[in-house]
Amino acid sequence: MDDLRIGQTAxxxxxxxxxxxALFAAVTGDFNPAHFDPVYAAGTHFKxxxxxxxIPVGLISAxxxxxxxxxxxxxxxQTANFLAPVKVGDVITASVEIIELLEKRRIRLxxxxxxxxxxxxxxxxxxxxVPKKG
Amino acid sequence: MDDLRIGQTAxxxxxxxxxxxALFAAVTGDFNPAHFDPVYAAGTHFKxxxxxxxIPVGLISAxxxxxxxxxxxxxxxQTANFLAPVKVGDVITASVEIIELLEKRRIRLxxxxxxxxxxxxxxxxxxxxVPKKG
Numbered sequence: 001m002d003d004l005r006i007g008q009t010a011x012x013x014x015x016x017x018x019x020x021x022a023l024f025a026a027v028t029g030d031f032n033p034a035h036f037d038p039v040y041a042a043g044t045h046f047k048x049x050x051x052x053x054x055i056p057v058g059l060i061s062a063x064x065x066x067x068x069x070x071x072x073x074x075x076x077x078q079t080a081n082f083l084a085p086v087k088v089g090d091v092i093t094a095s096v097e098i099i100e101l102l103e104k105r106r107i108r109l110x111x112x113x114x115x116x117x118x119x120x121x122x123x124x125x126x127x128x129x130v131p132k133k134g
Numbered sequence: 135m136d137d138l139r140i141g142q143t144a145x146x147x148x149x150x151x152x153x154x155x156a157l158f159a160a161v162t163g164d165f166n167p168a169h170f171d172p173v174y175a176a177g178t179h180f181k182x183x184x185x186x187x188x189i190p191v192g193l194i195s196a197x198x199x200x201x202x203x204x205x206x207x208x209x210x211x212q213t214a215n216f217l218a219p220v221k222v223g224d225v226i227t228a229s230v231e232i233i234e235l236l237e238k239r240r241i242r243l244x245x246x247x248x249x250x251x252x253x254x255x256x257x258x259x260x261x262x263x264v265p266k267k268g
Contacts, residue, residue, distance in 0.1 A: 029196040040206070044208075052192070055161060071166055074168065077213075
């Protein structure tokens, strides 16, 4: 399948800001006080507001769409385990690694997000359809 | 666990607009031409631009955070199978149903997104931690 091979990796990093949380809430309607209300959040396990868990999942999708396997990628299946909170100001590095090449131009990737302290905040897998080379 | 029980459901609906795609791309950096480039999209299986697959996943998270089990919900695990494309203008109904009550204030939900024609565009499961009643 083109020049894709098992073990290929790609990644990109982004600082998560208040604006990201506000825009994500505008798209989805998810105004969970765990993300926006510091007084509420002070009473939770995490003590301060945390980012929506789906934001790092979106960073994974961006790495696949923009880098590996690249533009035109279509999602088929995705799993995510949320292992640690993402806080505003964290720099999240999303990475993907091809772990299986399948029929019908499909590939399976291991996906991971790590924060600036090296803590894995999200891990999972994705099954995607690879675009044909234009 | 409070008054949660197996079989409880909640849902909400939203029309997906160009603005949603633009905001989601701004948060994640996912400018896949499959979402934004009508000329590119005309050459794909779907013939026209489709929404980011993670947007309906975000709608699911919003139903959980805003309705069931409600504000303060924390994500632990999530799976999604992308079954059909979401197009701009589609009205997506995201629904969740409690399928298992677990220890440590955790519950498992079946999750689904259906478009205005009754086509299931996404299905999966979520494992979440239920907030304590304030």
